[in-house]
Amino acid sequence: MPQAGRGLSTEIITKVCFVACTFFTVAMPVSAAEPIESFLQKHCIRCHGPEQEEGDIRFDQLSRDFKSGLDTHHWAEAIDKVNSGEMPPQDEPQPTQDELSAFVLHLDSRLKQGRAARMAARPAIAHYRLSRREYQNTVYDLLGVRYDPAKPGELNEDTLWQGYERIGSQLSLSPSHVDRYYGAAEIVLDRAFLQAASEPRKVRKTAAELRYGGGKQQQEALDLFGIKRPLRYLLFPGRVQPALSANWLGHTGPEHSGLYKLRLQASGIRPPGGQPAHLSVGKQTSEETVDGLIEFDITAPEDSPQVYEFEVFLEMPTQLHFCVVATDGIDRRGGAAFRNALVSRDGYLFTHSSETRLLNPNAPQMFDDQGNGIFSTVLLDWVEWEGPLVTEAEKSRRERVIPPADAAPAEVAEYLQRFAERAWRRAVKPQELDDYMRSYLGEREAGESMTDAYRIALQGVLTSRNFIYLVEGDPTPRPRLNDWELASRLSYFLWSSMPDQNLFTAAKSGKLSGEVLSNEVDRMLSDGRINRFIDDFSRQWLQLHRVGMFPPDKKLYPKYDDWLEASMRAEPVEYFREMLVNNLPIESFVDSDWTMANARLCDFYGLPEPKRDGFQRVSLKPDDHRGGLLTMGAVLGLTSDGTRHRPVHRGVWLSEALFNKTPPPPPANVDPIEPIPPKGNKITIRQRIEAHASNASCAACHRNIDPLGLAFDQFDAIGQWRTREHVPTGVGEDPLVDASGVLPDGRPFRDAAQFKQLLLEDRQRITRAFIEHLCTYALRRVLTVDDQDAVEAIVDEAKASQYGVRDIVRAVALSDLIRTR
Template identity: 45%
Template sequence: RAADRVIELASLDNEPSSRKDRKYPDEEGKRYYAQLGEGWDAVSLKSPGHYRIKIRLSGLPAFTGRIPRVSLWHHQYKRSVVGMDISTTEDQPETILFEGLFNAGSYKILNNAQTKKHANGGVIRFRQGIIDAGQKLASLKGGFRSDKTKIVDEQGVPVVPTLLMDWVEVEGPITTEATRKKRFGILPNNEEDIEEISECLQRFAERALRRPVMDSEIERYIEFINHEKEAGVDFRSAYKSALSGILVSRNFFNIEEGSPNENRTHLNNFELASRLSYFLWSSMPDEQLFATARSGKLNDPKVLSKEIKRMIADPKIDRFLDSFPRQWLQLHRVGMFQPDPNIYPEYGPWLEESMILETMKYFSEMFHKNLSIREFIDSDWTMLNSKLATHYGLKKPNNSGFTRVKLKPESRRGGLLTHASILSLTSDGTRHRPVHRGAWLSEVILGHTPPPPPPNVDPLEPVKTNQPKTTIRSQLEAHTTDANCASCHSKIDPLGLAFENFDAIGRWRLRERVEAGTGENPLVDASGTLPDGKVFDGPEQFKKLLAGNDKKLAEAFIENLSAYALRRLMTVDDKPYIKKILETSASKDYQLKSILQSVAESELFRRR
């Protein structure tokens, strides 16, 4: 059924008609206002496809300076699919554009935020509604029921970030020239011409299976079509069923390398083309890569190097920049343990998304600037938006969205290890977890997976009400006096204890907040001694020590990148090839883009 649906959505028979519709709140000359978490149900797409969605709106910051974020919320999937920060005045609205592939369904233009709670446990009800376009928001003072927030304060300034929407315009589904080109030659014009039918089937099958297709493979589908016609099925339906049959074949689902009749150690040209395209583009080869494979020259080192450079320069490389850092850094774990709203009331969906985006955009910036991987650990810059700047206590960027920001030493940031995403994914919903932080760093950054803890280890107990407040570090030190525990903890714990100045959601602190117990919250201690005897006092000194061993960092990174490229874990047999890539990368100062090129050109990558 899924394959049939894909063929149907491809619209091989007829290009879907495109239309452009503009919708106003109630009528032209009106405005829709929406406070946090509220929105306008204004977009409904009957079919999936490529759409242009324009929205005319203003984004008014709250009195605190916090700006709103507009997003398209898909009701059926219950998530935001695209969004951006917006900050404009009422009398100078901006027209924004969201363009790309959208699923069918209904969408809300949402002022993206989490639900807030009153101190008494009741849910704050934010406001939305329609006003005249010429009416100032400042005129909406007071006069509302007590269970709803105000819209503006006594000075006429919004109490929370607020969106004012004038209209939305939806154009689509749009058929691009690139899509038309892909459809060309898939559906035969002459239903009686067996040669043309075979050519169209072969063209489709070679794209789907990503390799040359033998005549005997196509003959099976020709026979199927003939049997269907004899049973009374019209040609077009029978032909589309044959296309669906190709899409459910094992060769389509699997990236197959090698064959039972061959004994070879290296990939052939088509296998290499597929491995390259799924590594760098997360998709099948394009026509140029196919053409190079057909020429039999892709395994030539000079030709291969040229193709890799072309692919890295292609916009489709953004798929790698989205996929690899998520897997490598385990960003799927961010928000896995939702922070307790009573302890971290400022935490919400947009902050969580901003945390992840900082890390993603940081990786992308390093890639495009071809920076040394040392800057993964220690740098004087990061990628910030307004939301994250507020969270870090830093000056907000002048531009909306994410911007590269130079950091001052007192910012206490710089490098991936002080990103809120990394610091929160190694925490639980109430407190930081230094052992987990250390284990993550050991595995992901240093390439050494610590052994699992022995069974029946007692967890750290929360501080009791009648006990003096104490840090998790102090509890941990008392907990690891056993010699069997200490041998591992002496290697793992210092890596995590270096970041004791950061709480469970990545904020800087000098004292650790302890919910129970007597006395004041204790001061944190971020000092430690590494297994090699080097000492540090705080995260800055620790990062300097770590970044100084760039060869170790590069080796671990290359192993992670190679595992992603080859879709398997590295083994002891791969070590000589990893070492060769490491030597090549060292001559280029371990620059990120250069490492990627070296991995794709390597003997390891070209072997089965």
């Protein structure tokens, strides 16, 4: 960059230099300041100074007090951009190798010299509030109680930071939070004390009972025809039908909330070349849809119905409905009148499609003259509900919490202390519980039973900051975690919940280090609770909460439905599960010859239909245009606006997820991309972005972002492959898509496939970013320049283990960074 001050008088330049030198005399030695200031003045200040402020960065205004750490993240980013060759830009005068080395060496030295002071300035005690999901898991592992904190009226929604819902600085505690935590504790204790004695109930409804009011009259008709098959219930697209009514299980008040088992026998009919029937069970949201609690494909053929079994947590009382999801909807065959005829009890009998004697030619036609289904349809034989269910493990957790009915105060105090140690995840002194015991004794003196009085004490424990927060540190500052804190950090990292008894025992004995720590991490990675980490981390890292945020236009994307959206959201999670469980190399995140798909995704992607229900590994060919995370429907869809793809947003997402770099926001005064006028020539979004990015204030950022998103222009707003871009306005034919580009470092690519191959050359950079994401998730805070050496050590270990994803997660869990406050 040309030297700053060009065009200014000699007097002004002298004053500026005097001020800068005076400041650096205070902030750092002159020998260290000169190479840094010289480089900045010569190569940076013109674009990041008083005349111009690209990326909202002005080097002349950044703090040079490296002990305070106010702007250390900006200085660290400067080193990173200079080292990578990204800065100064290629169209500006380039520094010599000596200049580069001197700048990086001296700036890095100043950052490291200030590290001890910055670390010492951290709060002596840190508090990290549990997220809603962590609260849910913790009360289950502590008391064996199922509780849904996301239900309307329960705990407040967590504040997100770039998709993460567990960053400590974002999770404040307002008065409304406090009230809701008290309410949550009451619900949790109600269920812990009452459900242990409740007996599960079971109800079974046959198709004849559900559909035909018992079916006596219809059975007489079958007997007349000599038909031996039982009556069946047709569930078809476009209408919701009862799955569980409030009165089926008798009185079901809130005390009956809990785990329920659903069993049903069903088979499916699909049109030739159409989708298999997909059944959703949940609460009705409209005449045609439900909010699915259970989602599954019905692939069993009509002649061989299958028994399907699920477990689901239900807040009682409730009503649930069935909904068949399919794009080949029944509305195309006559709409409401057609549906109403099908649900009329006397208008349509069904046992089997081969029973042509039952298929009245004047009745709605569900099958063609060959017996093929016209719609994706479910044939339900019976449904059964049982619950609330309590496992032996859940009973055990509750029983060890409650003292005997005749327990003396000293014994109650012992029970309370044991409970508090598990709930607060640390050693607890008896005097810390004095107030809770006084509450217990006061309630007893007032005539309350032992159980009710003890509940008051437990409620105090569950609403304490020691339970709601992970607390790290002591009034006397210390640099490392103690064993109790380490146990919690590990368990909330890998299990999204409290430590189990093994971890508590290791922490209590002070042996959570060395081989014991290594064995514990291996055990945790092999435990079923690791699925919580798989679900939570992948969802937050990839920002999957944005999938469906802008519902796709049904006229533009008629193939898009709720089942497809749910399948899309699950694909990257199942993909991550496959990578972690099988310790696959990290480059598979970028590209692979396989994916995880169910029947709906295979239909959408044009892949061979899987041989069994649910998600499974599916092989890919080059002309499938898939492989890795970047070409998944969820990723391509979450960066769209429901009508069109947005290359810039795709580039920003990729930069954040794959490189852990968040581009600066656009300047406030930049005009949006203009739409094409009705009589203008049809051009691609790419061409409109290029015109927009010609603005000098936009060009610098777009140069780094746009190629990352434009590489995927052959995928539309919901991730469908295309060769032409649909342009709704303007004249002429839809233009051909151009997915070529040039990376910021000058490497060209012609399409997404070649772009992904270039990314694979950056494996170490992608590995480092993935490790940074894992550490952000595990530490519950944003990483700083002071974490870089520890992160680099994990990168080196990942390299030594051939970049296996499970090995990387293990290396993070065992790293020095995890043990440092």
